[in-house]
Amino acid sequence: MNRIESIDLGPDAFFMSYRQTTGDRDWLAYHAHQGIELLYVHQGHGQAVTENGRHPIRPGTLLLFLPYQLHKVEVPSVPGAPYIRSLVKFDPRIVEPYLMPYPGLSRWFLKLKRGLLARSHSELDAASRLPGMLQDFYGLYGSLPDRDKEEERSLFLISLLRELRHHVFPPDSLDDSPEGEGRSLHIDRMMDWLELHYARPFDLQSLSSDLHLSPYYLSHLFKEHTGSSIRDYITARRIREACRLLVSTPSSIQSIAEQVGGFSASHFCQLFKKSKGMSPETFRRSAQQSFDSAP
Numbered sequence: 001m002n003r004i005e006s007i008d009l010g011p012d013a014f015f016m017s018y019r020q021t022t023g024d025r026d027w028l029a030y031h032a033h034q035g036i037e038l039l040y041v042h043q044g045h046g047q048a049v050t051e052n053g054r055h056p057i058r059p060g061t062l063l064l065f066l067p068y069q070l071h072k073v074e075v076p077s078v079p080g081a082p083y084i085r086s087l088v089k090f091d092p093r094i095v096e097p098y099l100m101p102y103p104g105l106s107r108w109f110l111k112l113k114r115g116l117l118a119r120s121h122s123e124l125d126a127a128s129r130l131p132g133m134l135q136d137f138y139g140l141y142g143s144l145p146d147r148d149k150e151e152e153r154s155l156f157l158i159s160l161l162r163e164l165r166h167h168v169f170p171p172d173s174l175d176d177s178p179e180g181e182g183r184s185l186h187i188d189r190m191m192d193w194l195e196l197h198y199a200r201p202f203d204l205q206s207l208s209s210d211l212h213l214s215p216y217y218l219s220h221l222f223k224e225h226t227g228s229s230i231r232d233y234i235t236a237r238r239i240r241e242a243c244r245l246l247v248s249t250p251s252s253i254q255s256i257a258e259q260v261g262g263f264s265a266s267h268f269c270q271l272f273k274k275s276k277g278m279s280p281e282t283f284r285r286s287a288q289q290s291f292d293s294a295p
Contacts, residue, residue: 013091014153018138022075023082030072032243035089036113037065038160039073040124040134044083046075048121051275055121062130062168064120066113067092068243070276086134090157098154105158107188108165114191115236116226122168130163186211187225190218194230198237201262204230234261239275242268246284253280 013035019042027046039048039062046057049072055063057075065071075083092113099106111117124130137156144152165171189211197206207230208215222230238260245256257268272280 012150012153013094015087015089016134016138016141017087018134019084019086021082021084022077024077026077027073027075027083029074030070032068032070033089034067034247035091036067037063038088039063039065040086040131042084042086042131043081044075044085045078046073046083048073050120051277052120058123060124060126060128062122062124064112064117064169066115066120066240068240068247069115086131086138088134088160095157095161098158099161102158105162105165108171109161110191111171112164112169115240116228116233117169118227119169124168128167130160130168133160133163183221183225186213186218186221190222190230194234194237198234199241199260199262202231202234235271236275239272242272242280243276243283246280247287256280 015035027044041057041059041061041063043059044057048055048057048063050065050069055061057063057073063071063073077083092109095109096106099109133156137152141149141152141156190207193207193210204215204219208218211218219230222228222233226233228236242256242260245251245259249256251259253269254265257263257265261268263271269279272278272283276283278286
């Protein structure tokens with residue numbers, strides 16, 4: 001089974017389907033792909049599995065998957081009760097320009113993109129506005145002339161992310177005190193530093209010196225705000241970059257190991273397999289087979 005799905009998001013790096021239906025067979029998808037994916041379940045019962053655990057699927061479930069995050073979605077066939085779902089997939093890079101006028105939403109989206117939300121699944125109740133938003137946009141978007149689609153798409157993505165931020169995956173804390181704002185600023189500075197330096201061997205003392213904060217305080221604050229240790233976050237960031245390089249470049253495993261952390265090939269392969277459940281070679285081969293067979 002191909003595990004890396006080739007999804008043609010088109011020139012707009014955006015894809016949406018509404019109420020896709022599978023009714024005559026069991027549904028099983030075990031894959032990763034290039035874009036952020038939002039999966040909303042209208043009907044069906046099953047489970048989704050990621051490296052973070054198992055999540056039940058039932059009507060009203062919303063699941064968020066990050067680029068190149070392996071996930072398995074399994075929904076058994078039930079006579080008279082087809083599996084019905086809606087999907088939104090997009091390259092996160094197309095969204096960032098739309099969010100520039102909205103600093104709060106932009107910071108939240110950066111946290112989402114970096115995999116730092118407290119959870120990635122939710123059970124929406126009947127009062128949720130999200131299903132109606134999907135229906136309204138899908139009905140409108142297909143009938144628009146091409147010249148109007150970018151504007152409507154940008155408005156939809158802003159509205160969608162705003163709904164997710166406030167009503168589905170809200171921030172863990174809304175501490176507006178001076179102390180809370182100071183801690184948030186420290187987190188932002190740490191994330192920026194890590195983004196610049198994640199591909200180099202990590203040195204907590206260097207981070208501490210550059211930010212003028214103690215190593216203990218940095219470690220404690222990062223864990224408190226993200227639920228992850230700094231080292232675990234860096235490892236996950238390196239693996240995401242490795243996935244991108246494996247799929248989009250012909251670089252050797254040794255070269256990629258050096259690019260994402262200065263590792264030996266053997267150590268990199270151990271880290272990758274522990275994270276993804278397969279070797280880098282298998283990940284790349286699955287991707288290539290999928291691309292070669294794509295229409």
